[in-house]
Amino acid sequence: MTDTAASDGRRLGGRRFVVLLYLALVGVSGVMGVLFTTAVDDPSPPALFFAFELPPTAVGFGLYGAVTIAVVLGVPLALVVAVSELVDDVDAVGRAETDATDDADPDTAAVSSESPKD
Incomplete structure (x- = not known):
């Protein structure tokens, strides 16, 4: 049997989940801003990024x-x-130096387990 949800591309995972969560949080914060005007009498106008003064309305x-x-x-x-786009393989980050020495002569290449700070 085939998984129709996976083949249709409607699976909720990875990037899609993060984007949906992001949009949900932005939407909830917008709704909370609207609800703020119902709970507070005569609020002072908000300043977006301390530069753009917005009207003290629900919008x-x-x-x-x-x-x-x-x-x-x-x-x-x-x-x-x-x-995440720039780093393809996390394990390959420190491997470039040891791969170059391993290709030269496998018998003489010494791979130290000590960190370079020691």
């Missing part, structure tokens, strides 16, 4: 919450994605 606080969380979570997430 202003919703936008403030969504954009703030999108940036606070999105920037580190983008950095993680960039690093």
Whole structure:
């Protein structure tokens, strides 16, 4: 039997899960910004990134919450994605030096188990 969910590409894993979680958190923070205006009487206007003053309305606080969380979570997430694209194999990071010495002469190549800091 074949797994139709896996063959259709509708499986929830890896990148898709992270993106859906990210969007859910941004959406929830936007809703919480809207709900903030119902709980607080006469709120002061929010300043997006301390530079752009938004109106103290439900839309202003919703936008403030969504954009703030999108940036606070999105920037580190983008950095993680960039690093994961650059590093193909984590185990191969320190292997380039030892592979070059192993190819020269296997009998004389000494691989030290000590760290270079020692």
